[in-house]
Amino acid sequence: MKKQARHKKKQSYKAVARVLVTLLILITGLIAYYSIRGGDRTLLMVFHSEKQVADTSGAWNLILVDRDHYIPANYQVELTELSNGEKVDSRIYPELQQMFDDARAAGLALFVREGYRTTKEQQQIMDDRIKEYENQGCSKKEAKKKAEEYVAIPGTSEHQLGLSVDINADTSKCSSDAVYQWLDENAYKYGFVKRYPEDKTDITSINNEPWHYRYVGKDAARTMKQENLCLEEYLIKYK
Numbered sequence: 584m585k586k587q588a589r590h591k592k593k594q595s596y597k598a599v600a601r602v603l604v605t606l607l608i609l610i611t612g613l614i615a616y617y618s619i620r621g622g623d624r625t626l627l628m629v630f631h632s633e634k635q636v637a638d639t640s641g642a643w644n645l646i647l648v649d650r651d652h653y654i655p656a657n658y659q660v661e662l663t664e665l666s667n668g669e670k671v672d673s674r675i676y677p678e679l680q681q682m683f684d685d686a687r688a689a690g691l692a693l694f695v696r697e698g699y700r701t702t703k704e705q706q707q708i709m710d711d712r713i714k715e716y717e718n719q720g721c722s723k724k725e726a727k728k729k730a731e732e733y734v735a736i737p738g739t740s741e742h743q744l745g746l747s748v749d750i751n752a753d754t755s756k757c758s759s760d761a762v763y764q765w766l767d768e769n770a771y772k773y774g775f776v777k778r779y780p781e782d783k784t785d786i787t788s789i790n791n792e793p794w795h796y797r798y799v800g801k802d803a804a805r806t807m808k809q810e811n812l813c814l815e816e817y818l819i820k821y822k
């Protein structure tokens with residue numbers, strides 16, 4: 584009988600201790616949350632990785648648009664139409680044309696498969712890709728996750744800026760690899776960078792896309808090429 588009472592007492596101490604520890608954790612958490620919220624918002628963003636509107640107040644050629652940085656709804660772009668109907672931001676047209684002239688002079692056959700896209704077009708591409716994975720047997724959730732590895736979420740595609748182009752080979756005349764290799768070696772001279780390289784997927788969250796080139800201007804492109812930086816890394820280091 585005595586032993587049983589002692590055991591009961593021990594059990595209730597344990598329960599009280601458990602409640603105290605839980606309370607302590609809760610209070611510490613609340614204090615931390617409110618002190619961070621009141622002070623440095625960036626600290627909070629580290630934990631939440633908040634989606635935010637892309638900063639368009641700096642240099643137009645260095646605007647960072649990715650899954651955490653949305654294009655502002657009022658973003659204006661003046662477009663120039665290419666001979667095949669694709670469009671790009673007029674400011675990148677002269678250097679894009681020069682790059683194509685030089686690539687063609689080097690014996691390559693290439694074309695802009697995709698330039699500027701509206702949000703609606705981006706949404707259509709995403710919907711089509713999700714459907715494709717669903718047809719292959721993925722669940723809706725799986726299909727969405729897979730699609731988002733390749734297709735930018737509407738509002739977060741560089742194509743919506745008009746500063747990016749998908750460049751393909753005319754494969755009846757030359758190989759894709761030949762085009763991708765030439766671009767990889769030369770695009771920076773015209774202010775373009777391979778935006779989603781194979782060794783930066785952990786930073787860009789987009790799989791290797793050897794055809795997707797982004798205009799950043801000649802100075803930034805040269806530095807990024809020389810130091811093997813993607814745009815995110817370049818902006819942290821130099822801006």
Ligand SMILES: [Zn+2]
Pocket residue numbers: 697742747748749794795796
């Ligand atoms: Zn692209």
